[in-house]
Amino acid sequence: MKTKRQIQKEATRKIILNAAYQMYANEGFSATTNQIAKAANVSHGTIFVHFPTVDNLIICLLERFGSEINEHLHLLSEKDESLETFLAAHINVLICYEDFYKRLISEINSLPQEAKYVFINIQSVVSFHLNQVIEREKEKMAIKEIPMHIIFNSWLGLIHYYLTNNYLFTAGSVLTDHKDELILNYIKLIRK
Amino acid sequence: MKTCIACGMPMKKESDFAMGDTSKEYCVYCAKADGSMHSFEEKKQSLINFTIKTQGLDEAVAEKAVENMMRQLPAWKECF
Incomplete structure (x- = not known):
């Protein structure tokens, strides 16, 4: 069974991926991680907790x-x-x-x-x-x-x-x- | 829905599963005639051939793409 922390982590990861999907669809792949973080309503650093690099996120x-x-x-x-x-x-x-x-x-x-x-x-x-x-x-x-x-x-x-x-x-x-x-x-x- | 551990194909119908056996973790396309699963090399070569046949890719590109895909699949984790 997943811990509360794991569930929260997966949910945040999903929110970031959804925001990245929407941002890339609207702006293209030149959209920045700052824009993605803003759209996902998370701090810029949180993105890199889940995805070590932009390439990894893509x-x-x-x-x-x-x-x-x-x-x-x-x-x-x-x-x-x-x-x-x-x-x-x-x-x-x-x-x-x-x-x-x-x-x-x-x-x-x-x-x-x-x-x-x-x-x-x-x-x-x-x-x-x-x-x-x-x-x-x-x-x-x-x-x-x-x-x-x-x-x-x-x-x-x-x-x-x-x-x-x-x-x-x-x-x-x-x-x-x-x-x-x-x-x-x-x-x-x-x-x- | 289950997905094949060896090629990633979603398996929804009985006929999608190896030998029509829904308890199997791999699909009909990843099974040999006796029902056992293809080996890593057999699967890799068959996927490369398939990619070249259906998309016309250069062999080296097809090999890289297939390796990249197989690396993500549970059946081949130990092979990389």
């Missing part, structure tokens, strides 16, 4: 984000889901985290190396589910002869382009407004 946050996406996507994925259903599930998950995800894909190259590896592993969860759907479609001879990584990277490239250039397409959420169009036309590109 990596822990990305790991938590990856676990949430993993769980969310797994719950939405059904055993025999169609390609349309899976792609819609992927977009729906991203809509829940849209502002943060947009910052993440725009700034990933300037984040620490370990964060880049966490990012790859977040995408591996998506590629795992998409691969299962594509394998089933291939058995039905329904997909063009395209290597799996090109199928996956084309999908990711498409949604990342719309996300990073949101302003070109809508004043609101680009994934919400263009979801149906993106899914429909992506499938036209890869299906026989």
Whole structure:
């Protein structure tokens, strides 16, 4: 059983991670620990009690984000889901985290190396589910002869382009407004 | 919800578990035909191959990313 002190420590850690998530989503990864401490309503020093470095804070946050996406996507994925259903599930998950995800894909190259590896592993969860759907479609001879990584990277490239250039397409959420169009036309590109 | 100790996949349905056995701590993808769990090297290589196949990564990058992921998982704590 956890002590009161442990429970309090975990709660504070969670508050800091939530504040960091919101701050990075709003301001980008250049947001300072001072800003995060203020948003979390904790002292600046408290952040470093829980996360020894800023890099460590970012990596822990990305790991938590990856676990949430993993769980969310797994719950939405059904055993025999169609390609349309899976792609819609992927977009729906991203809509829940849209502002943060947009910052993440725009700034990933300037984040620490370990964060880049966490990012790859977040995408591996998506590629795992998409691969299962594509394998089933291939058995039905329904997909063009395209290597799996090109199928996956084309999908990711498409949604990342719309996300990073949101302003070109809508004043609101680009994934919400263009979801149906993106899914429909992506499938036209890869299906026989 | 349980997550696989060897790859981190959430396990919600019976079919997610090795041999459909919900008392197992690892998933169907981390089990061999006899139901035992993959070794560290087997799992590492299969994850590297999978990452290259599905994301087209350079092999050295895939290896680093897989090691980074495996380091966090309970099954492989002793391997690093």
